[in-house]
Amino acid sequence: MKVQQISIFLENKTGRLAQMTSTLAQENINIRALSIADTTDFGILRLIVDRPTEAYEALKKAGFTVTETSVIALEVPDHPGGLASIMEIMARESINIEYLYALPEKTKDTALVIFRVEKIDNAIEVLKEQGIVVLSGDKVYGL
Structure with missing residues (x-):
């Protein structure tokens, strides 16, 4: 009954969120829900996606700092x-x-x-x- 959530550390700079969403789009991964908490320098984006394992791997490969959380x-x-x-x-x-x-x-x-x-x-x-x-x-x- 656990759901796997992907958390991504994002620098707070122009285009970083676009890069992350493009990475998922290229892998045909659909975002089901998201939440972002930010500070002046960075944000933590939390995602529920249709294929969490593949999303984790694609984001890691693209150079993002990613964790999985239940x-x-x-x-x-x-x-x-x-x-x-x-x-x-x-x-x-x-x-x-x-x-x-x-x-x-x-x-x-x-x-x-x-x-x-x-x-x-x-x-x-x-x-x-x-x-x-x-x-x-x-x-x-x-x-």
Whole structure:
């Protein structure tokens, strides 16, 4: 039930993001979701792609500093308080959230949110026990 996320260290200079996206485009790799955190000098781009292993290899070969990280993708109720209910479960169960971001895909009743948490295996078990839908990597990559 883990999803592989690609994180890329990008210098904060003109054209670097274009180079990275062109590298993926040349390999016919589709970006499913992304998040970027930046400072004056650099940014960390986090990606969910349809083929994470191939993306990792292509970016490494192109000279990018890349890491793979396991994250979880959850179906979150798409109504006021839906995210709060997930957060309450995680707080009650002492699951520390390092960061999160949403995927653009959603169903009529749920949004899809990526979570990076400590103790990911424990988090998956607890969330599933609470009836939260934890999506598989294959499901997320195929969106």
